[in-house]
Amino acid sequence: MRLLGRSLLSLYCVLASPVTMAYSYQGHQLIGAIADRQLGDAAHAKVAEILGLELRVAAAWADCTRGVKADGNGGYAYATDPQHPEYEVPCAAFSAPEERARMEDYVRRNWSNCSDAPAGLGCHSSYHYTNIAIQHDRYDRRYIGSSEHDIVGTIQAAIAVLQQRPAPAPFDIRDQKEALLMLAHFVGDLHQPLHVGAAYIGADDRLFDPDAQQAPLDPSTRTRGGNSIRDEVAKANLHADWDQTPHSLAGTLDSALLPQARAMTPTAGAIEAWPVIWASETLKASRLAYAGLRFTDDPAAPGQWIAQFDDRARYWMRKEALQRTEIVKAGARLAQLLDAIWPSPATVAEPAPAR
Numbered sequence: 001m002r003l004l005g006r007s008l009l010s011l012y013c014v015l016a017s018p019v020t021m022a023y024s025y026q027g028h029q030l031i032g033a034i035a036d037r038q039l040g041d042a043a044h045a046k047v048a049e050i051l052g053l054e055l056r057v058a059a060a061w062a063d064c065t066r067g068v069k070a071d072g073n074g075g076y077a078y079a080t081d082p083q084h085p086e087y088e089v090p091c092a093a094f095s096a097p098e099e100r101a102r103m104e105d106y107v108r109r110n111w112s113n114c115s116d117a118p119a120g121l122g123c124h125s126s127y128h129y130t131n132i133a134i135q136h137d138r139y140d141r142r143y144i145g146s147s148e149h150d151i152v153g154t155i156q157a158a159i160a161v162l163q164q165r166p167a168p169a170p171f172d173i174r175d176q177k178e179a180l181l182m183l184a185h186f187v188g189d190l191h192q193p194l195h196v197g198a199a200y201i202g203a204d205d206r207l208f209d210p211d212a213q214q215a216p217l218d219p220s221t222r223t224r225g226g227n228s229i230r231d232e233v234a235k236a237n238l239h240a241d242w243d244q245t246p247h248s249l250a251g252t253l254d255s256a257l258l259p260q261a262r263a264m265t266p267t268a269g270a271i272e273a274w275p276v277i278w279a280s281e282t283l284k285a286s287r288l289a290y291a292g293l294r295f296t297d298d299p300a301a302p303g304q305w306i307a308q309f310d311d312r313a314r315y316w317m318r319k320e321a322l323q324r325t326e327i328v329k330a331g332a333r334l335a336q337l338l339d340a341i342w343p344s345p346a347t348v349a350e351p352a353p354a355r
Helices: 001-014 022-036 041-051 059-068 097-109 124-129 150-163 176-190 239-244 257-262 271-290 310-341 345-349
Strands: 067-070 076-078 228-231 293-297 306-308
Touching: 001 239, 022 076, 022 176, 022 257, 022 310, 041 097, 041 176, 041 310, 059 097, 059 124, 059 176, 067 097, 067 228, 067 345, 124 150, 124 176, 150 176, 150 310, 176 310, 239 310, 257 310, 271 310
Parallel strands: 228 306
Antiparallel strands: 067 076, 293 306
């Protein structure tokens, strides 16, 4: 009964819950703004040529595509959500007919190209995350919760298209503009801890590593990136807590962020491997999202859990500090990635001046 209850509730939550945006659109815009100011001249020129808008604006696009719904007859149409008009704020930049048509076409091409898409949603919805157990020290495609079309594979596919190579299966990426729109968002998602590290909770309400057991995974133990864990104080789920951009950062590019971004150590190795390196780093950081928490079954919602905090004020301070660090990393790394794809002498010789 517990398995059935959790399975049915998970299906209901996927179908009925509003769109969640990692770091909210303000956080994604901040990541894009940091990258805009860090780009070398060559990459800056290519972004302007391909997109015709700043990364700050482009960063919301992949979440805006979630407004495209299937009609059940093979058609796909973008629709606003009258109950959540705030979702349209970052999507206004894509309101022209040709841009709405691009979003609808992207969803159509990436809706049924994988067999394990979340119930009622297209395959493209799974591009935003992976669900590696927090007990691991690194991302590995062999682990439960990963897939060829998770966030790591998605970023690698977008890189391939920007390097003028075909996107690997199962992705269908139309052109470099689409790849750049995807990359501007998904690098941010990769640095949201609950978009990478996942908690699996057993019958005793304790965390466990599903890769360390012999038995097949019980689906009722998945927490869906914290979406099935309720924070009674914040009146939201744990994933939503971590999606919320700290008020100290929302909509601002304060004087401390750019020096921190410029001080980031560049990632070594081939750029195709960078998403794996970054996911492994975020996976380790995600443990902090579950530290100091205890879980109990939620009597008001069978199949979910309630998070109990050892010290909620301390947890919240730690959360906001980590979010700030991850947002700076994401912005710096988005710029580093684009500079590696489109290098210029200025970025090779010394860091690009702030714009």
